[in-house]
Amino acid sequence: MSATQTANHIASRSERFKDLQKTLVLVKPDAVTRGLIGNIVNRFENRGLAIKGMKLIQMDDKLAGNLYAPHEGKPFYNDLVSYMTSGPIVCLCLEGVNAISIVRTMMGATNPVEAAPGTIRGDFAQRLDCNCVHGSDSPESASRELPIFFGEGEILDYDPCHTHSL
Numbered sequence: 593m594s595a596t597q598t599a600n601h602i603a604s605r606s607e608r609f610k611d612l613q614k615t616l617v618l619v620k621p622d623a624v625t626r627g628l629i630g631n632i633v634n635r636f637e638n639r640g641l642a643i644k645g646m647k648l649i650q651m652d653d654k655l656a657g658n659l660y661a662p663h664e665g666k667p668f669y670n671d672l673v674s675y676m677t678s679g680p681i682v683c684l685c686l687e688g689v690n691a692i693s694i695v696r697t698m699m700g701a702t703n704p705v706e707a708a709p710g711t712i713r714g715d716f717a718q719r720l721d722c723n724c725v726h727g728s729d730s731p732e733s734a735s736r737e738l739p740i741f742f743g744e745g746e747i748l749d750y751d752p753c754h755t756h757s758l
Contacts, residue, residue, distance in 0.1 A: 613691040614644060614747070615728045616737040621679030622722035624648075629682050632712055632725065635698060636686055645685035645747040651677050658740045659726075668721075675721060683741040692734060695727045 619632050637643065651659075656673040663669050686695060700711025704723055707714035717723040728734035738747070 611689045614687045615692045615695050615734045617684040618726040619682035623724040624680050641686040641688040642752040644687045645742045647683050648680055650680050685747045699725050699727050
């Protein structure tokens, strides 16, 4: 605390973290098989997002169908399900203030050709159909998607040490 700050002028922790959100991130099969898990997770941790849940799984057709149900019937649906079940993925539950928009910005445009350098897709993705990561696009999507991958007790509730003094 600086000499000009006093405890009376600092908002409470609950007030500073009123926009705390959880979001789903999937490290897709192309990124897993290319050995990019650590690089991708490191970016989120360095940004200050807390990992509240994480696991390596092999997605099956049923799980992929649940995740991509809003896209069922679209021309790309079958190829997307096939791709997402082609190899292991890493499931992350990340938490932070405005986590959903922060993650979406960090991931970059869905099409790697349009993704800015410095974003995950801009730096690592090679094709639209192999674009390294999935992230919830809204609070409603996060609420729908997280339970698909994380059961009771798999999302932990803890305060990361970097938030204690904030």
